[in-house]
Amino acid sequence: MPIALITGASKGLGRAAMYALAERGWTLVVDARNGGELRSATQGLAEVTAIPGDVTSPDHRSRLAEAVGTPGGRLDVLINNASTLGVSPLPQLADYPLNALRHVFETNVIAPLALIQLLAEPLTDASGTIVNVSSDAAVESYPGWGGYGSAKAALDQLTAVLGAEEPRLRCYAFDPGDMRTEMHQLAFPGEDISDRAEPHTVVPALLRLVDERPPSGRYRAADLAIPEVAR
Numbered sequence: 001m002p003i004a005l006i007t008g009a010s011k012g013l014g015r016a017a018m019y020a021l022a023e024r025g026w027t028l029v030v031d032a033r034n035g036g037e038l039r040s041a042t043q044g045l046a047e048v049t050a051i052p053g054d055v056t057s058p059d060h061r062s063r064l065a066e067a068v069g070t071p072g073g074r075l076d077v078l079i080n081n082a083s084t085l086g087v088s089p090l091p092q093l094a095d096y097p098l099n100a101l102r103h104v105f106e107t108n109v110i111a112p113l114a115l116i117q118l119l120a121e122p123l124t125d126a127s128g129t130i131v132n133v134s135s136d137a138a139v140e141s142y143p144g145w146g147g148y149g150s151a152k153a154a155l156d157q158l159t160a161v162l163g164a165e166e167p168r169l170r171c172y173a174f175d176p177g178d179m180r181t182e183m184h185q186l187a188f189p190g191e192d193i194s195d196r197a198e199p200h201t202v203v204p205a206l207l208r209l210v211d212e213r214p215p216s217g218r219y220r221a222a223d224l225a226i227p228e229v230a231r
């Protein structure tokens with residue numbers, strides 16, 4: 001069975017992707033910082049190894065790589081999904097605390113690249129797929145979204161260059177669109193977000209990347225969505 005590593009799998013999109021791949025019988029390595037929430041999300045999933053920890057920690061990333069089986073192992077899919085919104089309510093760039101911005105870049109840019117570097121061999125051996133979860137904030141200029149958005153823009157560019165540098169891999173920046181999750185609620189504190197899509201509705205689009213392996217690039221879930229009639 002294929003093996004995938006999904007970061008940030010205790011809730012939201014990461015958890016929905018984990019359930020979908022576990023249902024297919026894939027072997028999975030997953031993480032999140034809150035060990036209790038990660039344990040309850042993975043309960044009953046036989047082929048899932050849960051490693052609690054923070055993607056910004058080099059030690060934690062090493063433990064993830066060990067769980068994947070490096071050296072000598074293979075990794076079919078890496079989903080860099082864990083991410084931080086940064087300061088909430090979202091500040092204007094003129095007021096953005098720089099240490100908080102550093103942490104946003106550490107989590108949303110440095111950590112995904114660090115995992116890619118650490119797992120380059122098992123990914124290449126498997127002619128694997130990297131999905132870096134991005135956002136429309138990477139390409140739109142929404143006031144307040146400059147910290148998170150500029151980090152996602154950096155992640156997009158990093159993904160694009162990797163795609164050019166690593167012809168044996170598929171490297172995707174995946175924009176899931178708005179989803180009803182804790183992160184989204186943090187971006188809109190106190191607002192009713194019940195009209196946003198449930199994260200599991202985005203998973204079929206993500207799985208199209210994994211299954212069909214189109215050319216490396218940036219993809220929006222909305223453009224990959226499978227029409228109801230075709231399902």
Ligand SMILES: NC(=O)c1ccc[n+]([C@@H]2O[C@H](COP(=O)([O-])OP(=O)(O)OC[C@H]3O[C@@H](n4cnc5c(N)ncnc54)[C@H](OP(=O)(O)O)[C@@H]3O)[C@@H](O)[C@H]2O)c1
Pocket residue numbers: 007008009010011012013014031032033034035037053054055056080081082083084107133134135136175176177178179180181182183184199
């Ligand atoms: N929701 C949206 O509308 C939306 C729109 C565009 C893009 N996105 C992107 O979609 C992805 C998933 O977001 P979501 O809305 O599903 O978020 P979510 O529901 O808040 O879940 C985030 C997951 O990541 C984990 N996580 C956060 N920071 C981590 C860290 N430093 N190390 C390890 N795990 C960490 C969280 O668990 P712990 O807190 O326990 O660590 C949780 O499991 C993110 O990349 C986000 O930027 C979301």
